[in-house]
Amino acid sequence: MTLKDKTTVTFYNGLTTIGGPMIEVAYNKSHVLFDLGEVYRPELNLPDESYQTLIKYQLIGDVPNFYDPAITGKQLDHTRWEHAAAYISHLHLDHSKALNLLAPEIPLYAGPITAALLPVLNQNGDFLLPATNHEKGYTRSIIPAKYKSPITVGDITLEVWPSDHDAYGATGLIIKTPDKLIAFTGDIRLHGYHPEWVKEYLTAVKNADLFIVEGTGISWPEHIGQEFTGPKNEDELTEKIVQLEQENPKRQITFNTYPTNVERLLKIVEESPRKVVLHAKRADLLKEALNKDYHYYYLPGEKKYESLDPKLEIAYEDLVKDNHEYLWQVVTNYGDLMKNGLYIHSNAEPLGDFDPAYKPFVDALERQNIEFVALRCSGHADDKELKEIIGLVQPRILCPVHTLHPELAENPYGDRILPKRGQTITL
Ligand SMILES: [Zn+2]
Incomplete structure (x- = not known):
């Protein structure tokens, strides 16, 4: 210096x-x-x-x-x-x-x-x-x-x-x-x-x-100063998910979140009245990085993860016909979902209007008669x-x-x- x-x-x-x-x-x-x-x-x-x-x-x-x-x-x-x-x-x-x-x-x-x-x-x-x-x-x-x-x-x-x-x-x-x-x-x-x-x-x-x-x-x-309509904070977002579960006791409910938003996912697992089941890839991420164990499922024919405890596996066939016990993370194969179900899209991919994949995704669920609920909270x-x-x-x-x-x-x-x-x- x-x-x-x-x-x-x-x-x-x-x-x-x-x-x-x-x-x-x-x-x-x-x-x-x-x-x-x-x-x-x-x-x-x-x-x-x-x-x-x-x-x-x-x-x-x-x-x-x-x-x-x-x-x-x-x-x-x-x-x-x-x-x-x-x-x-x-x-x-x-x-x-x-x-x-x-x-x-x-x-x-x-x-x-x-x-x-x-x-x-x-x-x-x-x-x-x-x-x-x-x-x-x-x-x-x-x-x-x-x-x-x-x-x-x-x-x-x-x-x-x-x-x-x-x-x-x-x-x-x-x-x-x-x-x-x-x-x-x-x-x-x-x-x-x-x-x-x-x-x-x-x-x-x-x-x-x-x-x-x-x-x-x-x-x-153009948005500055506008009153925001969705959840005002992360706690309100989790409360809203719990509320949707309580209001729909006999309906298939699925959800997805973004992989890096781990804290929101942990909160959903903690607060959800239904048993939360994650796709195996997400469960593996939480196990490998944080040593946390959660219920999970494999899609048909998917490779097995050594990290995951077989006792926590829920069969995919049970999830696709469930309407009251599980809140599960859906990542693909939307055609397997029940008609008249509810899907909660919580800052998952595709992220929003700016992504060309977003509209086709929302339209496809609609054609299936699945209600699409976007629950976002800004970072x-x-x-x-x-x-x-x-x-x-x-x-x-x-x-x-x-x-x-x-x-x-x-x-x-x-x-x-x-x-x-x-x-x-x-x-
Ligand atoms: Zn960021």
């Missing part, structure tokens, strides 16, 4: 898109990168997901000195950068999908739940982008960070704090350089299971020199919550990212910056 050293921040991606933030903080010969996701744009119909294609369509950042030279063909400059590390805030693909592109020698940190779940989610090689020179299903090492404990990267110190989002184990990051305090929220909300964790994290970065906050919730100006702060979040931090500089409209976030407590893609700022 010399007197002229300054903290710089470079914004490589994910500024005016929902997802895919890639940001580098550097000081002297140390630098860190967060996150390592891919922007989700299914409408592009990409020819492939090669590194060159992802760079060309700006789905990942063109970040020097972090990617694996075996992929980019460019060596890392270890003379310029003596200390390097990377971090991912949570396991959603727009924050994690490109982690196998990171050079193998650069340590990658994440919260302990994220670190445990990702390798299991990717065991068939269909979750993350592939690493070079490894078999399908390989996930590079992810170091589980101890919450709130300093991680030293040369002149830079990182701390990983528990937060709340609709991805189990989501975290926020605190970055300390010799002269500046920076916070990166990852994805964040105040209406999930742990608003107190979020507030504790935000309080820890009060008056941060730079507060990088995700602004998904202000991406649609992101809305406009009002975002103001509250910024108010808790009162940053010197606010930098909204991960939103279609960063200019709609204001900072009454200091400056606001709206960096361009690839821009470096000196703090």
